[in-house]
Structures are given as C-alpha cells and as structure tokens.
Amino acid sequence: MTEDPFSRIHEGDGMPELVVIPPGAFLMGSPETETGHEDWETPQHAVTLSSPFALGRTPVTFQQWDVFLADGGTGYRPDDEGWGRDDRPVINVSWQDAQAYVGWLASRSGRPYRLPTESEWEYAARAGTDTAYFWGDAFAPGRANCLDDPGAWGGKATAPVASFPANPFGLSDMLGNVWEWTEDVWSEFYLNAPDDGSARRHGDLEARALRGGSWCDPARMVRAASRNRNGLGFRCNDYGFRVALSL
Numbered sequence: 289m290t291e292d293p294f295s296r297i298h299e300g301d302g303m304p305e306l307v308v309i310p311p312g313a314f315l316m317g318s319p320e321t322e323t324g325h326e327d328w329e330t331p332q333h334a335v336t337l338s339s340p341f342a343l344g345r346t347p348v349t350f351q352q353w354d355v356f357l358a359d360g361g362t363g364y365r366p367d368d369e370g371w372g373r374d375d376r377p378v379i380n381v382s383w384q385d386a387q388a389y390v391g392w393l394a395s396r397s398g399r400p401y402r403l404p405t406e407s408e409w410e411y412a413a414r415a416g417t418d419t420a421y422f423w424g425d426a427f428a429p430g431r432a433n434c435l436d437d438p439g440a441w442g443g444k445a446t447a448p449v450a451s452f453p454a455n456p457f458g459l460s461d462m463l464g465n466v467w468e469w470t471e472d473v474w475s476e477f478y479l480n481a482p483d484d485g486s487a488r489r490h491g492d493l494e495a496r497a498l499r500g501g502s503w504c505d506p507a508r509m510v511r512a513a514s515r516n517r518n519g520l521g522f523r524c525n526d527y528g529f530r531v532a533l534s535l
Contacts, residue, residue, distance in 0.1 A: 324508025
C-alpha cells in the first residue's frame with residue numbers, strides 16, 4: 289500500500305477513503321487583521337509535522353456509520369433530522385461516539401486509526417495556503433456549505449459530502465457542512481500549545497476542540513483558523529468528524 293503524498297487509502301466497501309498528507313510546517317492560528325478573527329485563535333505559532341499522516345477525504349458519512357452499527361460496533365443510530373443518510377455526513381455524534389468509531393475501525397483494520405489533532409486538522413485544511421480560506425481571504429459563494437452560502441443547503445441542512453470543491457490536498461468539506469471533532473483537550477488560547485502536530489493533553493479535560501464550522505454558521509466561522517469546543521458526550525445536528533491514520 290503506497291504512502292506517497294495525496295495517494296488514497298481505502299480499507300474496503302463502507303470504510304472511509306483517506307488521503308495521505310505530506311509532512312510540512314505552517315503558522316497555526318490567525319492574525320488580528322483577519323476578518324472574523326477570535327482571541328482563541330492566538331497566539332499564532334509555528335507547527336512542524338515531521339511525518340506524513342492520512343486524513344479522511346470527507347467527513348464520516350451515515351452510510352459508513354451504519355456499517356459500524358450493522359457490525360455490532362455500536363448500538364447508537366444517530367438521527368439524520370429527516371435530511372437523508374447515505375452520503376450525508378453523520379451528525380448528532382459526540383466526541384465519545386467518534387472515539388468508539390475510530391476504535392472499531394482500528395480493530396477491524398489492524399491499523400492505528402484515530403481522530404486528527406487540531407494542528408493536523410488546520411494544516412490539512414490550509415493545504416499550503418495562509419489565507420482565511422484555502423481559496424483566499426474573502427468568502428466565496430459555492431465553496432462551502434454555511435449560513436452565508438446562497439445554495440441549496442446553506443442555513444438549511446447538511447449537504448452530501450464532496451458537494452463543494454475540494455482543497456488543494458484533495459480534501460472535501462474541511463470548511464463548512466459539519467463541525468469536526470478533534471483529539472485535543474480544549475484550551476482557550478494557544479499558549480504552550482504543541483508545536484510538533486501532537487494533541488494537546490492539558491486544559492479543560494471535560495471538553496474537546498472542534499474545527500471547520502457548519503451548515504448553520506456564518507462564513508467567519510468556516511475559516512481555516514476557526515475553533516469551537518463542547519463536552520465529551522454532547523451531540524448536535526451540526527457536529528460530525530473525520531478519521532485520521534498514523535503512518
């Protein structure tokens with residue numbers, strides 16, 4: 289199985305497809321001059337990821353979750369709010385639910401599946417760019433499912449995954465559609481944050497960080513630097529996740 293940058297990893301039918309992300313360095317967070325900037329996106333700090341990793345090409349879908357359900361990995365069937373299942377991103381899942389899924393995937397595949405760290409997530413979302421969005425500093429209609437997008441889903445519902453253009457790394461829905469759980473313990477600021485791509489383990493141990501913004505959030509909240517948090521067991525119809533794999 290190749291691990292060349294941007295190659296795909298797919299364990300089989302009903303399993304997430306992943307993209308191999310190359311190592312590199314970037315500046316995490318946002319400057320005060322960025323439109324939509326929030327204090328908890330500071331201080332900006334350099335992060336170096338010395339090894340490749342793989343990240344889900346899209347958020348985990350209801351179809352993929354239902355394979356997990358059918359295999360006996362969980363007894364929980366999330367509500368789709370009447371929007372449809374199949375290739376819609378799974379919603380109404382907590383951080384604990386996401387951990388159960390990646391644990392099952394790791395056991396089934398024999399590979400170290402997990403949730404991405406906050407810094408891995410932002411590095412992959414930026415995809416070599418340093419602007420507010422991977423396409424530039426201003427929101428552009430038709431690029432992400434959010435409240436300010438005039439398309440069929442903005443402010444109304446999730447969109448089927450990959451309904452919007454992928455970023456330069458080939459990842460879809462990194463910005464908008466659903467907030468995505470990460471591995472990191474929540475911390476209000478980036479003071480003493482890891483600079484090597486690892487997860488933060490100290491802070492509010494009862495909360496975890498989410499990234500990416502969602503279908504019901506304004507454009508300023510689907511920037512690459514935007515952050516959110518909630519409790520370990522909290523479920524919401526704009527919360528989902530994507531998987532990561534250590535290589």
